[in-house]
Amino acid sequence: MPEWLRSYPQLLRSAVQVTLTYRGRLLFMFAGALFPMLLLFVWLTVASESSTLPGWDAGRFVSYYLAAVVVNDITASEISWSFDADLRTGELAAKLLRPFPVFHQYVATEAGSRLVTVPIFGAVLVVLTVAVPMVAFPSGFASLVAALVAAAVAFVLAVLMSSTFALVGFWTTQSGNVYMLWWGLGAFVSGWIAPLALMPSWLQHTAELLPFRYALGFPVELALGVETGSAIGGFAIAFAWIAAFIVLYALLWRRGIRHFQAVSG
């Protein structure tokens, strides 16, 4: 077992502590749940007025967006922003000195904050599913397990994407913004603006090949049983993107770190 893997539990513990200390930041995290709820309300109005939404009644929209809030909490990664800040303050130099790969320092921070927020969001989702008849995930046990696995895969893919875009910071101080652009473009094909099943079919096929859906919509679709395309094919594409981002990260890191001159004071 490599040295860094053994220190992971400790890093996670300290990340949990930090999350619990800065509760103001937590409030912002919960505010992040608001935007999908706004989209949900609009879709409910659309569904109530239009009869051309095949199979999408109010209950399905509510279930979709509630689950999307949970997955979004899992995958909304802040690594691009913190890396950018660490470059400017010189904190990155300190991180480089620790006997622990920089990548895993950021991932542990992210994972630690999820250990606080995901149980909260998850519990709300479970309670609503049990208590409100409208909220239902009727896809069956196997699909629910697949959805949980897909949510874990989504976390891995999201931190890899965010970390890779963070490295843009070696060349420009805009890595946070560049990642937001990437996310914004992806919002059309990730299942954020609309469930992919409601998009035109050419956009669905494009979405199945791009990474964004596997960092948001895919687990939700599995839980609801409304996935476009095959589930196994979806996992294959998700893993292909994970591999691609690992390679890209390694390449950028090797070039960027040579470019890096520490800022300190």
Place this chain on the structure above:
Amino acid sequence: MIGSVAVGDRGLRRYFGLLAIFWRSTFATELEYRANFFARAAMSVFWTVWAALGVRVFFQFSDSIAGWDYGELIVVIGMFFSVNGLRQALFEPNLDRMTEYVRNGTLDFLLTKPVNTQFMVSFRHLGVYNLLDPVLGLALSAVGLAVIGRRPSVANLASFTVMLAVAVVLLYALTLSLIAAAVRLVNSDGLGAVAFVTVELSRFPVQLYRNPVQTILTIVPVAFLTTFPAQAMLGRLDPWLLVVGPAVAVSTVGLGSIAFRRSLRSYAGASG
């Protein structure tokens, strides 16, 4: 004596002079980072276009949602960017600093200045980068009007101006109450989120939400931020609101001001 500075004619001119000095100094600091300005401008343009294309998705299944067609919705979204940009430019930088003022004892120092404290904590800083957003937002609203092929009359523009002013004053009242809360809470990092969420709720016209949400958003005056100014521009505003709006705006600022003064009375100082 806090808040007892006479704001007569000379006083008012003095405060405009101070505002000019505050904003000039913010500009001078921020213009050091010109590359940043262009990056932020590019981002603003991107998100404006993004929002306009995003709502297009809702119209796949019908031509109008809750009585709003695509062009009209674009007018509201333009209004959202204007109002949100004004929040970020005028109010957010000051609200963000309030927590520091209270924790570090800077507020003690501000209280001793021969200037109205409420004025000082409300308007000292300016989000220079966000000044472009209101312009972009108005441009987007104009595009929306062009899509429907409607040209607003002079009366429409006049009532729009009134309703936009009401929106900005309401936002100020909200900011002021949050500033007052920051004085009392001392450790209050999340207050900015309240203002953010309130304005974010106004991204779509309130009619797009069904009841009870729609009624709640009309009473908690979210509808005043974008829906009513857009309706004024489109000539669909209930004229009654031209009276109600200013009255609501003035009374909420009054309440905010009272809340701020009372919070100062409970403030015990932080330096030592």
